Amino acid sequence: MTLSAAVVGGSGFTGGELLRLLAGHPEFEVAQATSRQYDRKTVGSVHPNLRELDLRFSSPEDLDSVDVLFAATPHGVSMEHIDTFQDAADTVVDLSADFRLQSEEQYDEWYDGHVAAEYLEKSVYALPELTRDELPGADLIAAGGCNATATILGLKPLFDAGIMNGDEQVVVDVKVGSSEGGASAGKASSHAERSGVVRPYAPTGHRHEAEIEQFLGLSVSFTVHAVDMVRGASATCHVFPSSPVTKGDLWGAYRESYEDEPFMRMVAGGGGVYRYPEPKAVAGTNYGEVGFEVDPANKRLVVFSAIDNMMKGSAGQAVHAANVALGLDETAGLEFSGLHPVGTP
Amino acid sequence: MTLSAAVVGGSGFTGGELLRLLAGHPEFEVAQATSRQYDRKTVGSVHPNLRELDLRFSSPEDLDSVDVLFAATPHGVSMEHIDTFQDAADTVVDLSADFRLQSEEQYDEWYDGHVAAEYLEKSVYALPELTRDELPGADLIAAGGCNATATILGLKPLFDAGIMNGDEQVVVDVKVGSSEGGASAGKASSHAERSGVVRPYAPTGHRHEAEIEQFLGLSVSFTVHAVDMVRGASATCHVFPSSPVTKGDLWGAYRESYEDEPFMRMVAGGGGVYRYPEPKAVAGTNYGEVGFEVDPANKRLVVFSAIDNMMKGSAGQAVHAANVALGLDETAGLEFSGLHPVGTP
Amino acid sequence: MTLSAAVVGGSGFTGGELLRLLAGHPEFEVAQATSRQYDRKTVGSVHPNLRELDLRFSSPEDLDSVDVLFAATPHGVSMEHIDTFQDAADTVVDLSADFRLQSEEQYDEWYDGHVAAEYLEKSVYALPELTRDELPGADLIAAGGCNATATILGLKPLFDAGIMNGDEQVVVDVKVGSSEGGASAGKASSHAERSGVVRPYAPTGHRHEAEIEQFLGLSVSFTVHAVDMVRGASATCHVFPSSPVTKGDLWGAYRESYEDEPFMRMVAGGGGVYRYPEPKAVAGTNYGEVGFEVDPANKRLVVFSAIDNMMKGSAGQAVHAANVALGLDETAGLEFSGLHPVGTP
Amino acid sequence: MTLSAAVVGGSGFTGGELLRLLAGHPEFEVAQATSRQYDRKTVGSVHPNLRELDLRFSSPEDLDSVDVLFAATPHGVSMEHIDTFQDAADTVVDLSADFRLQSEEQYDEWYDGHVAAEYLEKSVYALPELTRDELPGADLIAAGGCNATATILGLKPLFDAGIMNGDEQVVVDVKVGSSEGGASAGKASSHAERSGVVRPYAPTGHRHEAEIEQFLGLSVSFTVHAVDMVRGASATCHVFPSSPVTKGDLWGAYRESYEDEPFMRMVAGGGGVYRYPEPKAVAGTNYGEVGFEVDPANKRLVVFSAIDNMMKGSAGQAVHAANVALGLDETAGLEFSGLHPVGTP
Structure with missing residues (x-):
């Protein structure tokens, strides 16, 4: 059974990594990738390693219903749209800092004014090595900062x-x-x-x-x-x-x-x-x-x-957490072992 | 049905790439990796991306019988050992320049004295895009230079x-x-x-x-x-x-x-x-x-x-050619689409 | 006898190189460096190698009279201000493409519409190795492209x-x-x-x-x-x-x-x-x-x-040409021999 | 009055920097640069930035008498030859670790067995910012580690x-x-x-x-x-x-x-x-x-x-210390202000 996935903010660096991982994932199918700036452009024109992917960016205004939605937007965006995200998907994995801290007080100490603070307590912070047991069935997962x-x-x-x-x-x-x-x-x-x-x-x-x-x-x-x-x-x-x-x-x-x-x-x-x-x-x-x-x-x-800040520190961690949350094999889609030699990584 | 593979010269750069590709290949199993210099050391100590691989280098003197042998040795080594290689494996894929040219005359024009010139005519040069039809069943394949x-x-x-x-x-x-x-x-x-x-x-x-x-x-x-x-x-x-x-x-x-x-x-x-x-x-x-x-x-x-000179220009090309030669899916083990962004590659 | 020099467009890369060279030049004194964007900021805040230079950027609207004016502005800017530049200095050295070609026809073939085409014939193109003899006394020198x-x-x-x-x-x-x-x-x-x-x-x-x-x-x-x-x-x-x-x-x-x-x-x-x-x-x-x-x-x-595109291909060439044009020692201020080893230069 | 200078170990990285600095120094003249490996080769063949320098390496066996000798040899070499160095020059500046520590006990704690420990007390450690007052007239100066x-x-x-x-x-x-x-x-x-x-x-x-x-x-x-x-x-x-x-x-x-x-x-x-x-x-x-x-x-x-580890952390520091030791202008030969922009330095 394939699960449908959307990436909101698909033209950024971590959005691109999410698309790469999901395109090669045995259980997920990328249903949608949004980008305001590159609306209707091919994913491959922005991420040259994904030229084989037959997908165009769509507007973030028109979210499809999917099984899991990954939000790879700048800090502050997810909190504004979290209700919409949760309407579109039972499982939301947010890669920004918006839902990582678990109280409004703590948030206000380090950032400026949360607009959806009621979600802070409900979100599950995801380093799977730290919070593996809390992930299964989570509605909102906040992937840890790199x-x-x-x-x-x-x-x-x-x-x-x-x-x-x-x-x-x-x-x-x-x-x-x-x-x-x-x-x-x-x-x-x-x-x-x-x-x-x-x-x-x-x-x-x-x-x-x-x-x-x-x-x-x-x-x-x-x-x-x-x-x-x-x-x-x-x-x-x-x-x-x-x-x-x-x-x-x-x-x-x-x-x-x-x-x-x-x-x-x-x-x-x-x-x-x-x-x-x-x-x-x-x-x-x-x-x-x-x-x-x-x-x-x-x-x-x-x-x-x-x-790798974009993998274990962001997109990889997010997919890892989704795998755990949805009861999939933890390593699905994440098997790449790296290269040797490699230049400036 | 899994095919056994050996990599002779496994501690070099292209040897490491072969090991990476074969370890992730659905049809091959790495039976042996040789290295004179790193005999008995783990593969992961030389190729840090392969720490998960449970394999140690062995001496090139003791070759096992395998289905396919990849030789990733410096120019001049394969020609000295080609009889041994062909004894060990029905299919030999050589990554050096030793068997790329198809006549002794041509070889002597560019290199120095071939010691196994009788193999030159029999070898199949492999750019699969160029010589795909000649690869099935080939005994000796010479992967093209980068x-x-x-x-x-x-x-x-x-x-x-x-x-x-x-x-x-x-x-x-x-x-x-x-x-x-x-x-x-x-x-x-x-x-x-x-x-x-x-x-x-x-x-x-x-x-x-x-x-x-x-x-x-x-x-x-x-x-x-x-x-x-x-x-x-x-x-x-x-x-x-x-x-x-x-x-x-x-x-x-x-x-x-x-x-x-x-x-x-x-x-x-x-x-x-x-x-x-x-x-x-x-x-x-x-x-x-x-x-x-x-x-x-x-x-x-x-x-x-x-x-990538080590992939399409060497180890990837060699695995691609082996896939074709042995009747496997051409893209098996070669699906990685690359990264974006990436530094000095 | 010290000659006064101005750099118009001093916050760009070649402007910075001009300032470095002129600050270390035995015959020139930097009288003015202009930058619209960094007006009143110290030169050292933009070019960290020039922190010792006691100079602030001024507005390009207020040009002082100097002996020699170097224009390091983007293509198209010098041609608009060339009359002002020539009023401010007897010798103008332009680092842009504006005065390199010697006829309006040729200019129009490669660029878009010249607004001061009458200067094209008068300007002296400067690769000193090519045009050394034409440089002494020149009013307008166009340093060659890198x-x-x-x-x-x-x-x-x-x-x-x-x-x-x-x-x-x-x-x-x-x-x-x-x-x-x-x-x-x-x-x-x-x-x-x-x-x-x-x-x-x-x-x-x-x-x-x-x-x-x-x-x-x-x-x-x-x-x-x-x-x-x-x-x-x-x-x-x-x-x-x-x-x-x-x-x-x-x-x-x-x-x-x-x-x-x-x-x-x-x-x-x-x-x-x-x-x-x-x-x-x-x-x-x-x-x-x-x-x-x-x-x-x-x-x-x-x-x-x-x-070095910014030196022999731009700022260094400009100073070399000015040295020749003004009868100074050709190598004055240009003695630096380079470094070894050096990384990505 | 020009002072003669020798660089022992002139083919290494810091040796090359010493030669660059001394060649551009107003008070020093490079009399000799030694290199066992590159004996009789031009300095410019090893340090490509010094092609203009009309000088060939000579054997370290034949040291001329000079005013100041800079030793840019690997750790352990200077201590073996320090008597010879002091015979050749009144002022020796050593860039290795051999004479930086001031007691044999301390040396033995961090390195292995000193063969000229009697010099340890006499040497002056040189960070000029730290030990400026001790430098004038010093016979043996040990430039600090980077x-x-x-x-x-x-x-x-x-x-x-x-x-x-x-x-x-x-x-x-x-x-x-x-x-x-x-x-x-x-x-x-x-x-x-x-x-x-x-x-x-x-x-x-x-x-x-x-x-x-x-x-x-x-x-x-x-x-x-x-x-x-x-x-x-x-x-x-x-x-x-x-x-x-x-x-x-x-x-x-x-x-x-x-x-x-x-x-x-x-x-x-x-x-x-x-x-x-x-x-x-x-x-x-x-x-x-x-x-x-x-x-x-x-x-x-x-x-x-x-x-810069080779300058303020080695060759530059050594020349700075020699300037102070010999009563010259502290900044002589060290005026270069650096480049902007510059790549991997």
């Missing part, structure tokens, strides 16, 4: 294992690619300006701190740098635990949390070139890599976490 | 349509990525030296001219430049036809040759960003893009052709 | 030596960086879209053909590709001479033309990594590199020419 | 102002370019493998911690990542001060330390694209940029520091 996802995936096993409890000093230093700026980024994202940068773009106060605080109960010192890649988010978490931890303890903790997870890879030392997580190794995939090292001299743990 | 493949795919429709006959003046200006140098490239391929280059590395006399001459009957003025990408070959063919040609003629010719080809895309003008072929749009895929434009002022045609 | 400059520098010695006469078949395949699109480039120039491209952006009919035709008397088959660099233009000229030419002939021709030129380097073979011209080797400098190879099998010469 | 330099420059004003005293928790997360690996880097540094990486290469225990501890009296949690640039080191210092600090306090501290420093730029907020330090803005120059922000929610300061 930088928050990288951080939460990196630190969650330490909480699960009791190595962290939320009182620790934690610095998270994040490096991200240009696709985080979206398809309509401005001057600072031009090739001439952004090539080769290491540019602090969110030194303090990044909004993803809110998601980390909500789901890990941890206040983190969070700083984000733009670096020269298109896809990818790499979070280096510097943790100062209250009591000494060995590398064996860490292997135990991460294995316990992730050895049965279909999309998590542990990469922590060993020989060769690829000894720790790196975005290149997961580019284009729904995999997350985590690794770690102990720094006894400074009583520090260093945890590395790498994802 | 730059030759890009060029032949670009120009073949003009021969099919009688627009070219081989007497034309043709300049082919090729731009290639760093993966063409292989996994053990030297100083000129270090990141510091090769980043951002436009470097003429084969101004004249490139050996792929031989393949083009053999299969198109055309002598081309061929020049290859290294540019800043990892994957990709882009051939710009400047053709001076003997009589005037319109863009409509070209559309007719290319549609006639390629509209039923599962891996060929025609991209020739229109609006938007992606108006002509580009390697980014096919990175990681087995697709080839071709496009064209007419320059009446100079009585010239310009044909653009773009492939 | 791609035309690379091509003309590559082929001029063949004309000087009688190896070419303009009747030859010539294909010029050009690779350029993203700075050619200027500081306000659009979606196709975003980092996510433009990273790693080999993108045909001017397959036929590029306007720089006009300059080449005007100054070499040669009709060229010209195609331009965008590649992954910020600075740089690399022209590969495929030439089919009427009679055979040896590499020794070529060395003779290029030495004759360029051995006394202060900014021309000949790079044609030899060992090591850098055997032919490449943009990386001249990034940030006013040098041009030319090299060549003979392809007897195809009766072809291949000429490689590499420049 | 990552240590970036960190020390970032944090020193906080110590000077009493905001830090060395007891603070400090995480330094560093991002570096591929030139740090030197001219003979291996497989992990090939273009195909290193393009686009965010790769943790020194998660803990980086040797530059020793320099930071020695000169700031601070133990830092130090982690270094390889990112996609050739030149550059960017240190993000996350500092947890013992009492609250305002942004005004920080401006005061940094101005006090750096407003008279010829090579330090403060970049801390404001509008536009370049609001914090970034390696692109200083590529090719001897400038260091520092910036900062306060994170009251986490009681944290974030300090950003960016340098």
